[in-house]
Amino acid sequence: METDSKKLIGDQKQKGTVTSDRKLAHLQICLENDVQAKTITTGLEDITLVHCATTDLNFDEIDLSVEIFGKKLDLPFIISGMTGGHAFAHKLNHFLSKAVNDTKIGMGVGSQRAALEDIKVRESFDIVRKNAPNSLIIGNIGAGQIAQGLTSLEFQELVDMIKADAIAIHFNPLQEVIQPEGDIDLKRLHENAHSLIKEFQVPVIAKEVGSGFSLKDIKNIEKMGFKAIDIQGVGGTSWAGVESIRTLSLKHKKTGDIFWDWGLPTTLSTILAVNNFNGSVIGSGGVRTGLDIAKLISLGANAAGMAIPFLFSVQKHSTTEVIERIQEIEYQLRLACFLTGSENISELKRAPIIIEGRTAELMRIYGIDPSNYLHRKK
């Protein structure tokens, strides 16, 4: 693993800003360590799509396309925001965006904060729009920057930089606290987010980074005026984990370890959002296969997102590797549609599913009857 990460990142002699150096360290940690959830899962294993042996579809004619944020995607899939802001991020975004353009899926960029601080790293973001002129591209900035008073002008710069079709504000309070230099004064967050969102036409997405959103969050998100939620629940990459590996402070390290699996599982959080939020929902956090995507769609998500697997697939420095991974995902999603007799994504949304285990228990606590998902009409 170490050799591969060296190959990808190379020897970075040039120092960047504090932000861009931190982004580099994050990448290196993700490539060299197991940073996945330890004791908790996404809950996707509790979902079973009911098999339909008498399917009468043509496998190749199943329509996986969707429309989201004004863009048509060939499949309901978005590579979640990861990179930008350092010289090597340019390479990464180059390979990812070329694959996104070829396969007609969507892609988020990593936090654009570094590009506001240092104009030199802007091209690591620009490259994405250059390579994928018509694709769904999503901008990214932290809730911390919003709380600190990011101006409308700066927000507009983020949109313009990549001609963003939508922009995600990432909520990561856990990560910020485990990061000794993190932004932990979020007092003005709701007020500032509300006034910024009001001013802009571009859809703004509330995105977590691996702890998901609760019912209270969903209400707050609606009040602030967000048009979409990108769940990023527990069960995949742990950012308390990444920061606990990165920090030298024993207090932060120990605490990061204790809170490694904190948050709401992806499946439960997606169900809560679909049932209580009036906007688009992207199911994400620990999504690893086309079958996982099918399950999230069947729960009502408009699309699904995946981050860390794509960091590994660009390691070989090739777009081919990324395209192959996307094609594999597409094949699995298509098979899930075929085997549930779903001719398109709208039909998959109404396919009967069985929900068991911890997810079913949690749903009952929230007053949602899991059996409703089995007896729905096509």
Ligand SMILES: Cc1cc2nc3c(=O)[nH]c(=O)nc-3n(C[C@H](O)[C@H](O)[C@H](O)COP(=O)(O)O)c2cc1C
């Ligand atoms: C190397 C790396 C860098 C990331 N950087 C960002 C970021 O800048 N902004 C953001 O919103 N999320 C960022 N994320 C979080 C992902 O978008 C995603 O929410 C999280 O990793 C959970 O998804 P996964 O389990 O599929 O990895 C990053 C993830 C990785 C692996």
